[in-house]
Structure formats: C-alpha cells, structure tokens
Amino acid sequence: MTPALILAEFSTPAALYRGCERVRDAGYTRWDAHSPFPVHGLDGAMGMKRSMLPWIILVLGLGGAATGFLLQAWVHSMAYPLTISGKPHFAWPAYVPITFELGVLGGALAAVFGMLGLNQLPRHHHPIFDGSRFSRFSDDAFFISIEAADAKFDREATAKLLSAAGATHVEIVPETP
Amino acid sequence: MAPIDENDRYDPVAGRPTLILGGHDFHSITEAVARPVEGKTPLAWWLCFLPSLALLGLLGVAVSWLFWEGIGVWGLNVPVGWAWDITNFVFWVGIGHAGTLISAILFLFRQKWRTSINRAAEAMTIFAVMCALIFPGIHVGRVWVAYFMFPIPNQMGMWPNFRSPLLWDVFAVSIYGTVSALFWYVGLIPDLATMRDRAKTAVRQRVYGFFALGWRGSNRHWQHYEVAYLTLAGLATPLVLSVHSIVSMDFAVSQIPGWHTTIFPPYFVAGAIFSGFAMVITLMVICRSAFGLDQIITLRHFDYMAKIILVTGTMVGYAYGMEFFIAWYSGSPYELFTFTNRAMGPYAWAYWTMISCNVISPQVFWFKKARTSIPILFVMSIFVNIGMWFERFVIIVTSLHRDFLPSAWSYFRPTIWDVSCLLGSFGLFFTMFCLFVRFLPMVATAEVKTVLPQADPHAHPPDHAPATARLAEEGAH
Numbered sequence: 111m112t113p114a115l116i117l118a119e120f121s122t123p124a125a126l127y128r129g130c131e132r133v134r135d136a137g138y139t140r141w142d143a144h145s146p147f148p149v150h151g152l153d154g155a156m157g158m159k160r161s162m163l164p165w166i167i168l169v170l171g172l173g174g175a176a177t178g179f180l181l182q183a184w185v186h187s188m189a190y191p192l193t194i195s196g197k198p199h200f201a202w203p204a205y206v207p208i209t210f211e212l213g214v215l216g217g218a219l220a221a222v223f224g225m226l227g228l229n230q231l232p233r234h235h236h237p238i239f240d241g242s243r244f245s246r247f248s249d250d251a252f253f254i255s256i257e258a259a260d261a262k263f264d265r266e267a268t269a270k271l272l273s274a275a276g277a278t279h280v281e282i283v284p285e286t287p
Numbered sequence: 288m289a290p291i292d293e294n295d296r297y298d299p300v301a302g303r304p305t306l307i308l309g310g311h312d313f314h315s316i317t318e319a320v321a322r323p324v325e326g327k328t329p330l331a332w333w334l335c336f337l338p339s340l341a342l343l344g345l346l347g348v349a350v351s352w353l354f355w356e357g358i359g360v361w362g363l364n365v366p367v368g369w370a371w372d373i374t375n376f377v378f379w380v381g382i383g384h385a386g387t388l389i390s391a392i393l394f395l396f397r398q399k400w401r402t403s404i405n406r407a408a409e410a411m412t413i414f415a416v417m418c419a420l421i422f423p424g425i426h427v428g429r430v431w432v433a434y435f436m437f438p439i440p441n442q443m444g445m446w447p448n449f450r451s452p453l454l455w456d457v458f459a460v461s462i463y464g465t466v467s468a469l470f471w472y473v474g475l476i477p478d479l480a481t482m483r484d485r486a487k488t489a490v491r492q493r494v495y496g497f498f499a500l501g502w503r504g505s506n507r508h509w510q511h512y513e514v515a516y517l518t519l520a521g522l523a524t525p526l527v528l529s530v531h532s533i534v535s536m537d538f539a540v541s542q543i544p545g546w547h548t549t550i551f552p553p554y555f556v557a558g559a560i561f562s563g564f565a566m567v568i569t570l571m572v573i574c575r576s577a578f579g580l581d582q583i584i585t586l587r588h589f590d591y592m593a594k595i596i597l598v599t600g601t602m603v604g605y606a607y608g609m610e611f612f613i614a615w616y617s618g619s620p621y622e623l624f625t626f627t628n629r630a631m632g633p634y635a636w637a638y639w640t641m642i643s644c645n646v647i648s649p650q651v652f653w654f655k656k657a658r659t660s661i662p663i664l665f666v667m668s669i670f671v672n673i674g675m676w677f678e679r680f681v682i683i684v685t686s687l688h689r690d691f692l693p694s695a696w697s698y699f700r701p702t703i704w705d706v707s708c709l710l711g712s713f714g715l716f717f718t719m720f721c722l723f724v725r726f727l728p729m730v731a732t733a734e735v736k737t738v739l740p741q742a743d744p745h746a747h748p749p750d751h752a753p754a755t756a757r758l759a760e761e762g763a764h
Contacts (some may be wrong), residue, residue: 116440127744130506143506146313147477147733148513149744152506161514171522181438182449190446197450204450207533211458214526218466218519225515229508232500239503248481248503250313 112282113258114237116268118277119251123149124225125276126252128153130155132252132275138268142259144238144253159214167217174216177208241283306738309582313736316583320730321477321485323578331577333727339717343727346711349704350425356430360704365697366690370464372426373537374679375709379419379716380460380534381555381675383467383738384527385563390470391523394516400591403584406478407574408567409471410729414719415463415566418712423456425708452536459533462474466526471513476502477733479540491714494658531555538682543685544625548613554606558675561599561645564592574724583730586659593658596671600649603678606648625686634685641681644674652659 120126123145130143135156143152182205186192191199196275226232238244238255247253254277269280311319353360386408393401427433436457438447447454464465479499484490502508533551538553568589575584614626629638646671651657658664684699723729736742 123742123744144504145506145740146317146481146504147736148509149506149742151744154692155512156506158507160473160606160675161511163511163514164293164518167518185438185449185514190444192448194448194450200431201450207452207529207536208449208453208458211462214466214513214522214529215462217522218469221515221518222469225473225511226500228511229505231508233500234501236503238345243296245484248477248484248502249317253504256370286368 111282113265113282114240114285115255115257115283116248116263116272117238117241117267117281117283118254118256118269118272118275119243119279120254121252121277121278123252127152127155129254129272129275129277131270133256136262136271138256138262140258141254141256144244144247144255146248147251148250149252161228163221163224163228167220170220170224171213171217174219175209175213177216178212179205215258235286237283237286240286242281243279244283255283298635304587305740306403306585306587307583307735308585311582311739312741313739316380316735317481317485317732318741319580319583320674320728320735323533323724324353324726325485325487325678326480328725332721335573335717336721336725339714341723342710342714343718344688344714345419349741350421351712352704353425353708354430360702361704361708362700362702364697366697367684367687367697368689369426370699371680371701371705371709372422372677374683375712376419376422376426377534377555377679378676379415379422379712380463381531381559381562381679382566382672383415383419383463383563383565384531384559386410386554387414387463387470387527388522388560388563389567390474391520391527394520395524397508399738400588402731402738403588404571404592404730405734406471406474406566406731407570407614407724408563409467409474409725410720410723411563411566412485413464413471414716415563415660416460416467416724417719418716420460420464421712421715422461422708431746444760445649452533452540454534456537459530463711466519466523470516470523472731473516473613474731474734475517475727476500476512477504477568478728480504480730481732482728524607528556530639531559532680538686543686544621545629545682548610550606550609550613552605557599557602557606557644558678561596561603562672562675564596564599565675568596568668569672570720572661572668574729576661578729580730582678583735586661589661589664590655593667594663596649596667597652600645600652600671604646607642621691623738627714628689629681629685631683632689633683634688637677637681639679641674644670645678648674670722 120129120131126143126149133141134155143149143156145152150200165170179202183200183202186199186201193199197204241253241255242252244253254272254275256263256272262268265282269282272280307316309315337379361370361372363372385386387406389408390399390405390412426434427436435445436447436451437456449455451524465496477498480502483492483495483499484496532555535555538546539548541547570587570758571584575581611630614622615622629635647668651663651667656663657667688699689696
C-alpha cells in the first residue's frame with residue numbers, strides 16, 4: 111500500500127496546539143491540523159502566513175462598486191438620457207446607494223468564492239476520509255495529518271514524532287487506489 | 288441531561304459565568320443539536336407545519352387570483368395607492384434585520400452569546416426576505432413586466448431609472464437577500480459536515496455531503512474561512528443599515544406630508560431591529576422548549592435580547608415623539624394636519640395600537656423578572672410584532688388617505704384578499720422555518736463549541752480555575 115498521509119489524533123485543543131508546535135519546529139511543510147471548530151492561535155502554532163483573501167475581496171468589492179457607478183452613469187448620460195423629476199442626467203449623488211450595494215455584492219461573492227477557491231473546495235473525496243477515526247473530526251476529535259509527499263516524511267520517524275507530541279492514536283492512511 | 292452543577296457557573300477562561308449551561312462538552316453539544324434533525328418527527332412539528340402549509344396554499348390562491356383578476360381585488364385605490372402590500376413588505380424586511388444584527392454586528396462586537404441563536408436568526412432573515420420580496424413583486428399590477436425593475440438590456444432600448452429610491456430598493460433588498468443567504472451557507476458548511484459524518488443512511492450522507500463540499504476541518508481552510516466570515520460580517524453590517532435606510536427613502540424622498548422627513552432612515556433601522564428581535568424571541572421560545580435546547584439557548588440570551596428590545600423600542604418611541612415635534616416646529620400646516628389626523632383622525636385606533644404595543648408595553652423590560660420570564664417574553668414579542676406591523680400601516684395609510692385635495696379623501700378597508708396575502712406570507716415564513724428546524728442544525732454547532740471554556744488551547748486545568756474565579760469574586764464583595 112502506498113501511504114497518502116499519516117494521521118494522528120489528539121484529545122483536546124491544547125494537545126493539538128502543542129502537537130502543531132512540535133510538527134512545525136520539526137520542519138514539516140505539507141501537513142495540516144483538523145478540528146471541529148477553528149482553534150484560536152493555531153495559525154501561529156502551525157507557522158502559517160496570513161490569508162490573502164482580503165486582497166481578493168478588496169479588488170472585487172471595488173470592482174463591483176465601479177461597475178455599479180459606471181452602469182448608472184452610462185445609462186443616464188448616454189444610453190437612455192431622460193429627464194425625470196428634474197434631476198440632472200449625471201446625478202452622481204443619486205448613484206451612491208446602488209454603487210454601494212453592488213460593492214457589497216462584489217465583496218461578498220469574492221469572500222465566499224475566494225474562500226472556496228483558496229481552499230480548493232468543493233472536493234468531495236480526499237484520502238483523509240479513509241482514516242478510521244477521522245469522521246469524528248466534525249464532532250469532538252482533533253487531528254494532525256502529514257502528507258507522504260512531504261520531503262521529511264518517514265513512516266517510523268514521523269509516527270514517533272507525533273506520538274511524542276502527545277497523539278493518542280497514530281495511523282497510516284493509504285492512497286485511494 | 289446532566290443537572291446544572293456549581294462549576295457551570297464560571298468560565299475559567301473568560302472569568303465570567305458560562306454561556307452554555309449543563310456542563311456540556313463538545314460531543315454533547317453535537318448530540319443536542321443533531322437530535323431534532325436525526326430523531327423521529329415530533330407530533331408538535333406536524334402541528335406547526337401543516338397549518339403553515341395550509342396558509343402557504345392560501346397565499347398561492349390569493350396571488351393567483353390577484354394575477355388573474357388584477358390589483359383591484361385588494362382594497363387599495365386612489366388616494367391610498369399603497370396599503371397592506373407595502374406594509375407587509377416593510378414589515379417582513381424589518382423582521383429580517385435582527386438576524387443580520389445578531390449574525391454580523393454582534394460578531395464584530397465579539398458578543399459570544401450570539402453563537403447560540405445566530406443560525407436560527409439568520410434563517411429567519413432569509414425567510415423574512417423571501418416573504419418581503421413577494422409584495423413589491425406582486426403589487427406592480429402587470430406582473431409580466433416586472434422585469435422592467437432590473438437593468439436588463441432589451442429590444443426597446445429602455446433602462447430603469449437609477450435615480451429613484453424605488454430602484455435603489457430593488458437592488459438593496461435583493462442584494463441583502465443574496466448576501467444573507469451566502470453568510471448563512473458559509474456558516475452552515477462545518478455543521479453540514481457534522482451531519483454528513485453522523486449520517487446513518489446513504490441519502491442523508493450524500494445530500495449533506497454534497498452541500499458540505501468535502502469540508503475536512505483543515506486549519507489551512509479554517510484560516511481563509513474565518514477571514515471570509517469576518518469580512519462577510521463587515522460587509523453585512525453597513526448593508527443591513529443601508530437596506531432599511533433605503534426602504535425608508537421610498538417614503539422620505541417623496542413629498543407626502545408624514546413621509547417627507549429626514550428622521551426616517553435611523554428610525555426605520557431601529558424599528559427593524561426592534562421587530563426582528565421580537566420575532567427571534569417568538570421563534571426561540573418555541574424552538575428551545577420543543578427541542579430541549581434550554582441549556583444552549585438560556586435565559587441569559589433572552590435577557591440580552593429583551594434589553595435590545597427595550598433600547599430599540601425606546602428609540603422608536605423617541606422617533607414618534609420627534610415626528611410630532613417637527614410637524615409643529617416646521618410651521619407647515621400640511622405636516623401638522625397629517626400628524627394631528629394620525630393621532631386623532633379616522634385611523635387613531637391604529638395609531639394608538641402602535642403606541643401601546645411599541646412604546647408602552649416594552650417598558651416592562653426594565654425589570655429583570657420580565658426579561659427572564661418566558662411567558663412574558665413570548666406575549667411581549669407578539670405585541671411588538673403586532674405593533675410594528677401597525678407602525679408601517681400607520682405611516683403608509685394615514686399619510687395617504689387625506690390627500691391634498693379634500694374631495695379625494697377616503698378610508699382604506701382591506702378585502703379578504705389583502706388578509707389572505709398577509710396570512711399567506713406567514714404561511715410561507717413558518718413553512719420554511721419548520722423545514723429548516725427539521726432538516727438543518729438550528730444551532731451553529733461549530734461556533735457554540737468555540738465559546739466553551741475547554742475550546743481555548745491555553746485553558747487552565749478546569750478543577751482549579753472555577754475556584755480561583757469564585758475566590759476573586761468573593762474577594763470583590
């Protein structure tokens with residue numbers, strides 16, 4: 111069997127946190143932690159960089175707002191210039207609400223789909239789901255997974271590191287045939 | 288369930304009383320929330336669902352008859368061109384706003400107690416917006432040209448008027464509905480994964496699994512997820528304030544006395560939150576007793592919500608008073624007439640119903656006994672809902688029924704089809720809500736787990752901390 115990853119279970123968020131610090135300090139790069147809820151401060155314990163999602167949201171939010179403003183300005187000044195209740199054609203203050211709303215829409219769509227894109231979701235199959243106890247990650251169990259593709263991966267040494275880091279159960283999850 | 292023990296009372300991490308009672312751990316929270324979704328359908332559920340479904344059917348009949356026969360089946364006519372349709376619209380949009388307040392604004396303010404109620408409140412928002420969107424859609428008369436409201440390129444080379452608040456409203460409410468649904472769904476993803484992982488049948492596993500998108504609780508995912516959630520909260524906060532401000536501009540930008548006032552945007556937003564919290568209390572009182580969630584949705588949650596009702600109710604009361612002051616201070620005889628007529632004219636009964644329900648009755652919430660008494664909370668929440676429906680009715684109908692031209696004056700009376708549309712919208716709302724509590728986790732499990740003291744990776748051993756906290760408190764006395 112080709113191993114896909116090694117999966118270690120931890121009993122509490124505190125144990126997971128300390129485990130992550132150990133794995134980070136051992137120099138692994140292709141690994142992850144799994145928890146039923148976001149554990150506070152775990153990003154630091156895993157040595158992760160900040161998310162770039164805010165930049166995506168900023169760009170698409172401003173894009174949405176710009177689209178809204180230009181659409182209104184184009185419609186009323188060029189495509190369909192009608193005078194209604196004495197308002198000027200380029201009545202920019204009246205364009206503010208829709209400009210704002212479309213900015214919010216752009217930002218919200220960017221937040222959701224940007225998040226899914228960065229996380230490479232939806233991905234309905236992943237070898238980790240074959241882990242014998244993994245289904246409890248969404249209830250009350252905490253896990254660290256280290257991919258076999260990691261340069262430092264070694265069946266025995268990695269398993270030993272995880273046990274020493276406080277794991278209550280360690281298993282090798284095979285690659286899906 | 289386990290009895291409430293002494294240690295429950297202190298959260299050793301936060302150093303204050305725990306939000307969740309009953310000594311729950313992560314697993315028991317999952318169990319408590321999943322039970323209503325996984326267990327047998329209780330009889331009480333059918334007793335709620337079937338009448339709601341019947342009312343939804345009534346909505347179908349009423350709307351079909353409206354489409355067939357035309358807008359004349361309703362009681363509105365010149366000069367009362369807007370009546371129950373727009374009253375219902377504003378009422379339902381307002382209901383939705385408490386859901387966004389709980390999910391977004393309280394999130395930004397780090398109010399951890401929101402986690403027990405935010406899921407259900409957001410669901411309420413979405414269903415309320417669905418109900419709201421019906422009315423502007425059907426009130427246009429010629430529904431087959433309702434697409435004129437949207438900027439769709441067409442063969443006539445015609446575009447909507449973006450300088451009108453009515454069009455701002457189309458954008459505001461539809462984007463509000465979209466963003467609320469996105470926010471709700473993002474919050475649901477981890478809990479759908481929980482339902483997937485607990486599923487006993489292949490159908491449940493596939494359906495929940497499909498919508499859970501293969502979520503595996505990865506911390507590298509949680510990182511982006513939390514940024515997305517925070518940003519959505521940050522976007523939804525100004526959005527919700529803008530939506531009811533724009534709804535109020537439908538009125539305020541016109542020149543009708545009684546509508547043309549600058550106090551409308553903040554006054555409408557306060558009223559929206561007021562009515563929405565009342566609806567949250569109505570729903571939560573029923574859900575927590577029907578599904579045994581009283582340790583997760585505790586009396587403290589109701590206490591907080593009652594305080595928000597008191598605050599926003601008082602703001603609304605201030606706005607009612609200020610409108611009268613400005614009507615007098617403006618020196619405009621039309622303004623003064625409209626407001627005198629509102630309180631003493633043919634619709635005085637509606638005005639005083641509104642004042643009694645919205646301003647006078649919430650004053651009981653000055654007392655903690657009332658804020659923590661389930662029967663009082665329930666009755667008050669119904670009063671507030673009635674009062675807020677009447678507020679919109681008073682604003683819309685009393686301002687219109689006395690036109691500038693006395694020969695046009697009239698008195699609006701609803702027809703059976705007005706009543707059917709209103710009752711039918713409640714049918715839609717409660718049908719959706721019943722389906723929600725039966726098929727989706729109505730408490731945000733992943734979020735509730737984060738407010739348990741043991742969720743903090745730096746939590747002290749639990750046997751020392753409560754004692755320390757207690758000693759500190761005793762020392763303070």
